[in-house]
Amino acid sequence: MTTSPNWECLQDRHLQPIAPSQELTLTEGQDYSLLTDLYGLTMAASYVGEGVEQKQASFELFARKLPEGFGYLIAMGLAQALEYLDKFCFSAAGLEALKATGIFAHAPDKFWLLLAQARFTGDVWAVPEGTAVFANEPLLRIEAPLWQAQLVETYLLNTLNYQTLVATKAARLRDVAGVEATLLEFGTRRAFSPQGSLWAARAALAGGFDATSNVLAALKLGQKPSGTMAHALVMALSALEGSEERAFSAFHRYFPTGTLLIDTFDTVAAAEKLAKKVNSGEIELAGVRIDSGNLEELSKVVRNLLPNVPIIVSGDIDETEIVRLKANGACIDGYGIGTKLVTGAPVNGVYKLVEIDGIPVMKASSNKVTYPGRKQTWRTFVDGVVQSDQLGLITEAKPPDSQPLLQLVVKQGQRLQLPESLTQLRSRTRDSVVSLPPECRNINTPVSCEVTISPDLKKLAQEVSKKNR
Missing domain, CATH: 3.20.140.10 (nicotinate phosphoribosyltransferase)
Structure with missing residues (x-):
């Protein structure tokens, strides 16, 4: 009923x-x-x-x-x-x-x-x-x-x-990630119901996360929502405007403090193109996000290309994966965590x-x-x-x-x-x-x-x- x-x-x-x-x-x-x-x-x-x-x-x-x-x-x-x-x-x-x-x-x-x-x-x-x-x-x-x-x-x-x-999972993630790492709750689409997603966002924030991408939860809690973009924007604007570079420029124009998702096509190539713009003073980047591939190796390459740009990674990350990434010297400043946080x-x-x-x-x-x-x-x-x-x-x-x-x-x-x-x-x-x-x-x-x-x-x-x- x-x-x-x-x-x-x-x-x-x-x-x-x-x-x-x-x-x-x-x-x-x-x-x-x-x-x-x-x-x-x-x-x-x-x-x-x-x-x-x-x-x-x-x-x-x-x-x-x-x-x-x-x-x-x-x-x-x-x-x-x-x-x-x-x-x-x-x-x-x-x-x-x-x-x-x-x-x-x-x-x-x-x-x-x-x-x-x-x-x-x-x-x-x-x-x-x-x-x-x-x-x-x-x-x-x-x-x-x-x-x-x-x-x-x-x-x-x-x-x-x-x-x-x-x-509890949020507290464990914060414990292994350390106090300096940025932790973003991305679990709304994997939570067990719309109401469950709101509770998950609250619990994650209370457990030590910095922000949630769930707009309703953030606003109800008096917080500022945080997120990046989806591959759809890069694919759509690349197709319509001619290149991934143009897609990045368009998003950055409207959201200059936003984080760019750089793994839609070729992560290293995208980072190289952005590095040229950063080095020339054409743009300032608030952050880049990698959502697939070998996060450990890719983060090291991107850090060399964009040494002063925060790197956020996502993609079925949990406590064990963070421990592994840190132990292997991955160059990561923050984690977007969804499925492994709100389910289990x-x-x-x-x-x-x-x-x-x-x-x-x-x-x-x-x-x-x-x-x-x-x-x-x-x-x-x-x-x-x-x-x-x-x-x-x-x-x-x-x-x-x-x-x-x-x-x-x-x-x-x-x-x-x-x-x-x-x-x-x-x-x-x-x-x-x-x-x-x-x-x-x-x-x-x-x-x-x-x-x-x-x-x-x-x-x-x-x-x-x-x-x-």
């Missing part, structure tokens, strides 16, 4: 016209509360029928394991998750469409009344965006009436899983019930065991480097010389913090990565940091497991 404008439930929210925002508001004027897996609604209806919908529940969102080849994750997507919770409601049109499916013919009438009056009234604990986390550590915890906490599962997982993946092995974050009405619960399925109870992650540093993390119950005393990762960000449905800027997120991401041990940051054979389970949490897990049996 296509999502439609939802003025009925948003008319009292004092929405402002679209303007530059560090939050990258995407749900403005839209009913996204039905963007959930069906089981969220069927379970909510069952809770209402059993009279337990208002019982206080706690769900934690975490990854059981890291994607293959990753030593850490960078938490991202919280801003959009909180925006969604702030606007959580159902339109009359949406509810009528849901009724028309016939699936809920036996649902109690109170279920529909509950949805019609829906607002998120719970608490949210979360790890700040840009923070490095490891397997089994909660990125977020929802403490709310059972029906609310259940219904928000799908959207929260979608938002945090994808942005965390892109932010997913972050398999899960959202699991850990407590209901004060009763700790756990899942005992084979290879999918979870830890019961509301938890906190405590991080210990030695000389500014992460030594270890401890996962424990929130009722436990703070371990010596440790810092908590989860913070209270929403209380009874009200946000407690202002949205953070991209500058703040970039800074936190950089500091988080730098604080990790070298073996954790290794690209080829990373070793994740140790996460210990506190004695009290181990004891509780044993007690709940015994009770379940």
Whole structure:
């Protein structure tokens, strides 16, 4: 079903016209509360029928394991998750469409009344965006009436899983490329949806990239978009105006600070022709881009021809390729990265019930065991480097010389913090990565940091497991 404008439930929210925002508001004027897996609604209806919908529940969102080849994750997507919770409601049109499916013919009438009056009234604990986390550590915890906490599962997982993946890859790319390299996000055409492309652009910028070619994302985030040109312009103007040289001159006339794409026909020949113009003082070049061929060798040749012109390369580049190029002495000033940034092995974050009405619960399925109870992650540093993390119950005393990762960000449905800027997120991401041990940051054979389970949490897990049996 296509999502439609939802003025009925948003008319009292004092929405402002679209303007530059560090939050990258995407749900403005839209009913996204039905963007959930069906089981969220069927379970909510069952809770209402059993009279337990208002019982206080706690769900934690975490990854059981890291994607293959990753030593850490960078938490991202919280801003959009909180925006969604702030606007959580159902339109009359949406509810009528849901009724028309016939699936809920036996649902109690109170279920529909509950949805019609829906607002998120719970608490949210979360790890700040840009923070490095490891397997089994909660990125977020929802403490709310059972029906609310259940219904928000799908959207929260979608938002945090994808942005965390892109932010982590961006942080890894920045780590290996170095602070001086220019990193441009080119992933819009490869992202999994138009909305996904906007989230990917945000996560990449927050993870350490300098700019995105996605114009809408850049403008919504108060940034300047950045890009070059496509081969089509060179081919079209070369055919119509007589030569590649004329094509370059035309583009440069209108965009003198633009980067020229020089590999459409013959990269070296194009660089030679541009070098003559640069050396004669006819033009000044802001940069050239190479998108194909042997990037290592071509970059060296182009650097000799255009010694003072920045060289950007692109074409299915990832962390491993950057390491290889640098090790072999490639002359590259920046990287345009798309496919390998916005796609790849997913972050398999899960959202699991850990407590209901004060009763700790756990899942005992084979290879999918979870830890019961509301938890906190405590991080210990030695000389500014992460030594270890401890996962424990929130009722436990703070371990010596440790810092908590989860913070209270929403209380009874009200946000407690202002949205953070991209500058703040970039800074936190950089500091988080730098604080990790070298073996954790290794690209080829990373070793994740140790996460210990506190004695009290181990004891509780044993007690709940015994009770379940």
